[in-house]
Amino acid sequence: MPLTTLLGTQLPLIQSPMAGAQGSAMAVAVSNAGGLGSLPAAMLSLDALREELEKIRAQTSRPYNVNFFCHTQPQPDPAREAAWHATLAPYYQELGVDPAQIVAGPGRAAFNAAAADLLQEFRPPVVSFHFGLPAPELLTQVRSWGAKVLVSATTVEEALWLEARGVDAVIAQGLEAGGHRGHFLSHDLTRQMGTFALLPQIVRAVRIPVIAAGGIADAHGVAAAMALGAAGVQAGTAYMLCDEATTSALHRAALQSPAARHTALTSLFTGRPARGISNRLMRELGPLNANAPAFPLATAAIAPLRAKAESQHSGDFSPLWSGQNASACQALPAAEVTRLLAQGF
Structure with a gap:
């Protein structure tokens, strides 16, 4: 099944959830531009999460994703x-x-029953998880309203583990990716691979769609990922200078400097x-x-x-x-960044 059919989007493009650097404005902009906008929930209280979900519901009728961490406190x-x-x-x-x-x-807050109950009120079309999966009963609740479930995998073993538990697609997170590693079966960083080494191995190993993530910041990177068998692409750093991002002035300056x-x-x-x-x-x-x-x-x-x-x-x-690739990170509206990335499909 094409990723666009699975997600209900125009483009097989997911905006990476970036806790601390964005809110609902980014998710809305990307969803309205044809991609899958994402709302990171790991740093939000329940009240803040409700407020952000209400903003999304008021500003778009397109599919969107809500992302949670699944760590053990x-x-x-x-x-x-x-x-x-x-x-x-x-x-x-x-x-x-x-x-x-x-x-x-x-x-950072892990996904729990209170968050699942709140989420059920809004029934987001897509829910994604980082650091594995939540407890089976919470996953069942998420699936109860028809949500598609996406989860990060940093090794072939993690992708196989996720496929065996019925996730709808895996996000192959390469070593280049910014932010937290999504590993959960092993903490051995020597097992981690770059995107373009990891991606084809996961594509060969599983039957569900594989989304490439890590170091993909422009249309050329998108095209390369698709040539290696990706069903779609998730991009994060490319959006960090967008008008809708909440990236601090210090962080923006660093992303645009040789330090990046x-x-x-x-x-x-x-x-x-x-x-x-x-x-x-x-x-x-x-x-x-x-x-x-x-x-x-x-x-x-x-x-x-x-x-x-x-x-x-x-x-x-x-x-x-x-x-690792902030070279194409531009201070543009999120819709424009989405359009530029989409030229690689």
């Missing part, structure tokens, strides 16, 4: 938290931050590997630091450093998420 480890605070202590002193004022928080040529997977900002533009904190502590608490608990201790530095116009302590 870890138990806080006091020893590891202490080690993390000790690692960051010199920066607290430098920036005049009182570590006693740090407020613990979840950072150097990205790395880092666990410093959330506790889980995610690709972002290399900055001072990543260089000085190493992008993957063993002292960082498990995802998403690392966020709380970094937050006051980020806030203080950003108030001084510095991105030294900010997660500057980006894929």
